[in-house]
Amino acid sequence: MAKAPAGNGTTIKNSTSACPNLGSAAHTSSSSAGGSYLTKAQVRAAIAAIDTRANSKLMRVARFRAFTAGIDADDLLQEAILRALTSRSCPIELKIEHFLMAVMRSIASAVIAKRERDEGPYREAFEQLTPPCAPDKAYEIAVRAEACRKAIEDVAGSSPKTEAVIDGIDQGLCGKALANFAGVEQAELATVRRLIKRRAAKFWNGYEDLDFAA
DSSP: OOEEEOSSSOEEEOOOSOOGGGSTTTOOOTTTTTTTBOOHHHHHHHHHTSOOSTTSHHHHHHHHHHHHHTSOHHHHHHHHHHHHHTTOOOBTTSOHHHHHHHHHHHHHHHHHHHHHHHHHHHHHHHHHHSOOOOOOHHHHHHHHHHHHHHHHHHHHTTOHHHHHHHHHHHTTOOHHHHHHHHTOOHHHHHHHHHHHHHHHHHHHGGGGGGTTTO
């Protein structure tokens, strides 16, 4: 059975077995889990059983989040594991894989936000000194990527719940798993999904000139 380092000296075993969050070993009682969160010992046990092979869902999400932030996927996952074992609290009803996905998303978003803050003044100065040129393929891809990012922000609005539902859908979640990931009841989830569909239909029309529908 292969093993992978956990970034803090801990060794995690790669396994295809079910997450311990679903068993009584991890979900003992509210008092033993500090209320509504897993204890650090339970988190460590759950992490030891997750599948971190290259084709696992967790690693696919890690590669996607790392790509958007321009960082290494393995480093991103190990940082998420380290935070799960130290500074972050995992809700008792949430699978550890989904919790790590949320932590990776948070880390990647922070990296992107910092880069945009740091590069902003330099980009503005460069654009003032550089004459406009004909767009090439890379530029077109960048324009589309930025438009997609802006469209997702518009659809989410200022609602953390809506953003969480969109992020969960992006990770392939549905039903109860999606509701748990977003922190909403299933009835509320249906309302949020209808809102997303209405907003998506509205904002999509504004991007037709980028030929996204092909």
